[in-house]
Amino acid sequence: MLMTRKSSNANLKRNMVLFGWLMVMLMAASAARAELLIRITEGANAAIPVAVVPFAESGVMPAGDKVSNIVQADLTMSGEFQLLAPEKMLSLPSKRSEVYFRDWRLLGQRYVLVGELTRSGQRVEARYELFDVNREQRILGETAGASASNIRSLAHHISDRVYETITGEPGVFSTKLAYITLTTSGNESVYRLQVSDIDGQRSKIRLESREPILSPAWSPDGKKLAYVSFETGKPVIFIHELATGKRTKAADFPGLNSAPAWSPDGQSLLMTLSRDGNAEIYQMNLASGKTTKLTNHWAIDTEAAWDHAGRGIFFTSDRSGGPQIYYMERPGAEPRRLTFGSRYNARARPDSKGEYVYYIHQRQNTFHIARRNLKTDEESIITRTGSDESPSVSPNGRMLIYSTQQDGKGVLTVVSADGGAAYSLPASEGEVREPAWGPISR
Amino acid sequence: MKGHERDTISTDSTSLKSPVVLSLALHLLILAVALAGWSWTNPVQEPEPRSIAARLISPEPEPSPLVDDQDQRKKDQELKEKQRQKAEAERKRIQQEEAQREAEKKAQELARKQEQLKEQERKRQEAQAKQKAEQQARAKEAARKKAEAEAKERERQKAEQERKRQEQVKRKALEEKKRQEELRRKEEAERQRKEEEARKAAEQKRQEAERRLREQQLNALAEEAKKAQENEARKQREAQAARAREAQMLTDSQKYQALIRERLSQAWYPPSSATENMTARLQITLLPTGELASVTLVSSSGNTAFDNSALGAVRSLKRYPVPDNRDSFERYFRQFTIEFNPQRLR
Numbered sequence: 001m002l003m004t005r006k007s008s009n010a011n012l013k014r015n016m017v018l019f020g021w022l023m024v025m026l027m028a029a030s031a032a033r034a035e036l037l038i039r040i041t042e043g044a045n046a047a048i049p050v051a052v053v054p055f056a057e058s059g060v061m062p063a064g065d066k067v068s069n070i071v072q073a074d075l076t077m078s079g080e081f082q083l084l085a086p087e088k089m090l091s092l093p094s095k096r097s098e099v100y101f102r103d104w105r106l107l108g109q110r111y112v113l114v115g116e117l118t119r120s121g122q123r124v125e126a127r128y129e130l131f132d133v134n135r136e137q138r139i140l141g142e143t144a145g146a147s148a149s150n151i152r153s154l155a156h157h158i159s160d161r162v163y164e165t166i167t168g169e170p171g172v173f174s175t176k177l178a179y180i181t182l183t184t185s186g187n188e189s190v191y192r193l194q195v196s197d198i199d200g201q202r203s204k205i206r207l208e209s210r211e212p213i214l215s216p217a218w219s220p221d222g223k224k225l226a227y228v229s230f231e232t233g234k235p236v237i238f239i240h241e242l243a244t245g246k247r248t249k250a251a252d253f254p255g256l257n258s259a260p261a262w263s264p265d266g267q268s269l270l271m272t273l274s275r276d277g278n279a280e281i282y283q284m285n286l287a288s289g290k291t292t293k294l295t296n297h298w299a300i301d302t303e304a305a306w307d308h309a310g311r312g313i314f315f316t317s318d319r320s321g322g323p324q325i326y327y328m329e330r331p332g333a334e335p336r337r338l339t340f341g342s343r344y345n346a347r348a349r350p351d352s353k354g355e356y357v358y359y360i361h362q363r364q365n366t367f368h369i370a371r372r373n374l375k376t377d378e379e380s381i382i383t384r385t386g387s388d389e390s391p392s393v394s395p396n397g398r399m400l401i402y403s404t405q406q407d408g409k410g411v412l413t414v415v416s417a418d419g420g421a422a423y424s425l426p427a428s429e430g431e432v433r434e435p436a437w438g439p440i441s442r
Numbered sequence: 443m444k445g446h447e448r449d450t451i452s453t454d455s456t457s458l459k460s461p462v463v464l465s466l467a468l469h470l471l472i473l474a475v476a477l478a479g480w481s482w483t484n485p486v487q488e489p490e491p492r493s494i495a496a497r498l499i500s501p502e503p504e505p506s507p508l509v510d511d512q513d514q515r516k517k518d519q520e521l522k523e524k525q526r527q528k529a530e531a532e533r534k535r536i537q538q539e540e541a542q543r544e545a546e547k548k549a550q551e552l553a554r555k556q557e558q559l560k561e562q563e564r565k566r567q568e569a570q571a572k573q574k575a576e577q578q579a580r581a582k583e584a585a586r587k588k589a590e591a592e593a594k595e596r597e598r599q600k601a602e603q604e605r606k607r608q609e610q611v612k613r614k615a616l617e618e619k620k621r622q623e624e625l626r627r628k629e630e631a632e633r634q635r636k637e638e639e640a641r642k643a644a645e646q647k648r649q650e651a652e653r654r655l656r657e658q659q660l661n662a663l664a665e666e667a668k669k670a671q672e673n674e675a676r677k678q679r680e681a682q683a684a685r686a687r688e689a690q691m692l693t694d695s696q697k698y699q700a701l702i703r704e705r706l707s708q709a710w711y712p713p714s715s716a717t718e719n720m721t722a723r724l725q726i727t728l729l730p731t732g733e734l735a736s737v738t739l740v741s742s743s744g745n746t747a748f749d750n751s752a753l754g755a756v757r758s759l760k761r762y763p764v765p766d767n768r769d770s771f772e773r774y775f776r777q778f779t780i781e782f783n784p785q786r787l788r
Contacts, residue, residue, distance in 0.1 A: 035725075036695070036778035038703050040755070041785035043712035080714055110711065110754055132750060134757035139750065168715030168747025398714045 047082035047421070048166065050075060051109045054086050055126070056094035059119025062148045067117060067126060070155030071162065073199060074173040077414055078163065078399060079421025084109055096129060096138060104133040111139075113162055122148050130162055140165040152202060172394045173198060176438035177401065178206075178216040178225055179412060183430035190430075193227060195242065198394075198401075198414070198437070200425035206240065207247075216434060217260050222441040226250060226260035226269060237271055239286075251284060251291075259303050264310035270294075272302040281315055283331055294331045301326075303347045307354060314338075314348035314357060325359050338372065339379075345370070347390065351397035356417070358382075358391045358400060369402050371417070382419030392437040393417070401435045464545070464577075471537055520603070527599075531592065538585065549574065694765045695774040701763035702780075710755035712784045713747040720745055721783040722752040728775055730768065732761040740779070752782040 052075065055068045065073075075081040086092070090103045094116045104112050115128030123145050130140035140161060146154035153174065160171030176195050183190045191213040196203030207213060211230035218225060225240045237251040237260045251257040255274035262269060269284045273291070279300040282291045295301040299319035306313060312329045319326075323346040326335035339345035344362030351357070354374065361370035361379075366386035372379045385404040392401050394417075401414050406424065410431035414423045425432070556567045563570075723741035728734060737756050742749050764775045 036699065036774045037781060038699055038706070038778060039781045039783060040703060040706050040710055040752075041783055042707050043710040043716075043751075043755075043784060044708050046711075048711040105758075105760075110758070132754055134754045135750070164747075166747060166750075167713035168745050169713070396714070 045420075047080055048111070049084065049107075049109045050081045050111045050113065050162075050166070051084040051089060051104060051107070052113045052162075053089060053092050053094065053115075055115040055117050055128070056092075057117045057119075059117075061117060061119060061124065062151055065152070065155075067124075067151055067155040067158065068113075068115065070152060070199075071113070071159045074156060074159035074171075075162065077199060077421075077423040078173075079416030079423070080163075080167065080398070096131070099131055101131070101133050101136045104131075109133050111162075111166055113158075115158070119148070124148050124151055124154060126154055126158060128158055128161075130165055152197060156197065167398075169396045169398060170440055172396050172399065172437075172440060175395060175440055176218075176222065177412075177435055178218060178438060179403075179435040180213050180216065180433050181428060181430045182410075182433065193225070193240075194428075195225075195438075200412070200428070203428065206242065206245070214434060215259055216436045217262055218436055218438045219262050220264055220266045220439055222439045225436075226262065228258050228260065237269070239269075250286070261305045263306055270304040270306065270313065272304065281313070292331070294328070295335070305348055305350060307350050308352050309354060314350060316346045316348065325357070338377075341379075349391050349393050350374075351393045351417070352395055353397050355397070358393060360389060360391065369400065369415075371419070380419070382415055382417070383413070384419075384422065385413065390434050392435050394437050395440045399437075401437055403433045403435055467541065471541070516606075523599070527592075527596070534588075691765075691767065691770045691773065694767060694770050698763050698765050698770075698775065705759055705763065706755050706780065709758040710782065711751055712782075713745070713751050715745055716743075716748050716751070716784050718784055720748050721781060722749050724752055724756055724780045724782070725777065726756055726780060727777045728762055728764060728771075730764070730771055732764040734759065734762065743782070748782070752780075755782070756780060 052068050052072045054066065072083045076083050084107060088107065090107065091098065091100065093099045093112075093114050095114060099112060099114065110133055112131045112133055113128060114131070115126055118125045118127070124147075125143060125145040127143045128141070129138050131137065132139050142161060144154060144157055144161075146157075156171075156173040159173040163169065163171035163173065175198055177198050177200070178193065178195050181192045181194055183192070189210065191209045191211065192205045193207035193213050193216060194203045194205050206225070207227075207229070209229060209231045211233070213230075214228040214235070216225050216227040219239075223242055225242060227238055227240065228235045229238055230236075232252075235257050236249055237257045238247050239250045240247045250260065250269060251271050251273065253273050253275040255277075256279055257271065257273060259272045260269050261271070263283075266286075268286055271282055271284060272279050273282050274280070276293075278298060279302050280293055280297070281295045281301050281304045282293050284291045294304070294313065295315070295317070297317065297319050299317055300323075301315055301317045301319075303316040304313050305315070307327075312327055312333075313331060314325060314327050315335070316323050317326050317335065318324070320337065322343040324337055325339040325345045325348045326337050328335045338348075338357070339359070339361075342362050344360070344367070346360045348357050348359040356371050356373055358369055358371050361368050361381065363381065367388050368381045368386070369383040369388045369391045370379055371382050382400070383402065383404070385406075387405040388402050390403045394400065398417050399414055400417055401412055403410055404413055405411070410433045412425040412432050412435050414425065415421065552570075556563060556570070560567065720743040721741065722739065722743040724737050725740045726734060726737045734757065737753065739749055739753065743752075762775070764771050
């Protein structure tokens with residue numbers, strides 16, 4: 001009797017245990033039903049492998065760089081892509097039917113660009129297709145044409161399209177650079193304002209002067225440049241219409257007239273004037289010529305720049321004893337100091353998204369370009385060179401150009417915004433300085 | 443006997459004066475005898491202390507001096523009694539003879555008187571003689587009766603002795619009986635004791651048996667409990683093993699999750715347009731070999747390039763690292779979701 005009760009108890013207990021396990025299993029099963037979730041929060045810290053297959057050509061192409069080579073160079077310069085050398089390609093397809101995805105996958109490629117150029121009279125037509133190797137899909141297919149003398153523009157256009165298709169960002173390969181060169185022969189110095197493609201090609205001299213030219217600044221529409229010229233013997237701000245070459249004095253006040261910066265709407269210029277005895281930041285309405293004083297401090301306030309939204313203003317001030325970056329939330333508001341930890345932070349240049357601001361940053365007696373995350377205040381140095389100056393951010397915020405010293409000579413270097421890749425522009429004669437990255441012209 | 447004698451005397455006293463005197467004398471005699479008897483009995487107690495004294499000085503006490511003493515005393519008493527009785531009888535005989543002589547003297551006197559009165563009282567003399575004869579007869583009778591009584595008394599004493607002897611015998615018998623009884627009682631007690639012992643032994647045996655049984659039951663219970671415990675322990679071990687397997691699977695799963703995460707991270711090129719609040723969710727289905735069976739975008743980031751980069755990353759893996767363990771694979775890796783959400787953009 002006792003035994004049977006005991007065993008029945010044991011049975012009950014066993015059943016309970018079984019039940020418990022069932023519940024656990026069920027819960028586990030339901031948990032399994034809820035599915036495993038793997039969260040990927042970091043991507044490859046590497047450039048995207050892209051194959052740009054040399055375009056097929058029909059007809060005689062102009063001499064010089066081939067379109068596909070320019071596209072390769074563009075994509076490489078961005079620092080975001082790793083281009084497959086054509087000699088490593090297993091085949092050179094120019095249209096979809098010739099693309100064997102397996103081959104490209106074996107080569108580790110993510111995207112393959114194929115195309116064909118056709119010469120028709122003075123024009124060159126390009127038909128190009130971009131394939132996603134893993135998904136085995138065509139993600140871009142277009143035709144574009146240009147005059148035979150302008151195939152660089154065609155190539156940059158294709159680069160922009162490829163870039164935008166893959167990254168979701170507008171490409172900047174068709175934008176322009178403005179910069180100042182200095183050529184010295186004997187005791188004669190010649191300053192030149194030049195405009196070129198962003199790869200430094202097709203540069204054109206817009207202004208030549210024996211006196212210094214400084215601080216070129218692009219109008220938002222990319223049609224005008226503002227700069228400081230000492231041609232009158234003192235610093236004067238000029239506005240230069242690129243299409244016509246027409247120049248106007250925007251600011252010629254007593255004392256210092258410097259550091260022009262366009263408002264996003266192109267209606268006004270920020271500038272530094274010392275007409276009242278001390279360098280302060282002013283806003284000038286270009287239509288009326290009326291100036292508004294935005295800072296009023298015994299220290300030097302200069303190098304103003306609008307933020308991405310055109311609401312607040314970054315500037316440099318030595319009110320703390322040395323140059324530091326300040327920010328005022330709206331013109332005339334009480335400035336807030338942004339940079340600390342270094343005795344020299346200057347020439348702030350914000351990106352177009354409001355995420356970062358770039359500036360010259362002194363560390364251990366050398367000058368680098370630093371990037372500051374405006375949300376986290378995280379600061380990082382993105383240049384490996386020294387004596388770095390004049391940062392200018394690409395309109396898509398993905399690249400930065402600055403001037404630095406190379407072999408005792410000023411050169412321009414393009415880096416990806418995270419500093420991952422650097423690309424020095426081909427050396428031109430003399431020193432190159434004060435680069436300004438032009439806007440995307442639509 | 444006395445009453446009868448008195449009755450007789452009283453009847454006699456009413457008839458004559460001389461009988462009254464005679465009876466009175468007789469009475470006196472009897473009283474004297476009784477007194478003598480009483481005075482005799484008194485000193486009888488005297489020898490006792492002597493016997494006790496003798497006992498006191500005797501170097502070794504008699505084994506049963508009390509019984510012997512008693513016997514001796516009794517014998518003495520009997521002897522004394524006999525002597526006394528003998529003396530009594532002698533004394534009585536003398537008294538009787540004296541009385542006889544007295545009476546004869548008186549009778550002679552009387553006879554003389556009567557001789558004088560012979561004529562007058564010849565008849566009365568005759569009667570008197572007759573009466574005298576009768577009286578003599580009666581005295582004789584009385585003597586005889588007395589002798590008889592004495593014989594009777596002797597008889598009685600003898601009987602008494604006999605009775606006493608008998609009583610002694612009886613007592614002895616009784617004692618014997620008592621002894622026997624004692625023996626029997628002892629035997630009985632012994633028997634009872636033995637019986638009790640036997641009963642006790644039996645009881646003990648029974649208890650022992652019960653104890654053994656109980657022990658066996660307890661052992662059985664303990665055995666059962668032990669088995670149950672072992673069973674429980676085994677179950678717990680199994681459960682633990684199951685949990686361990688589960689944990690192992692989870693660990694495996696986590697390991698493979700980490701591997702997949704790593705491979706996908708390496709394979710993912712977040713586009714430059716990516717921002718930290720973009721999230722694309724893809725559900726992927728794998729074959730047990732780790733090959734991708736299918737992938738679907740279940741939640742778009744809102745940015746085509748971002749979605750494409752995620753899809754491209756997922757599709758770029760030729761083989762997913764998955765556990766060989768089929769259960770683990772089925773539970774975690776047959777189908778799962780991958781979320782692309784950049785936290786650290788370049």
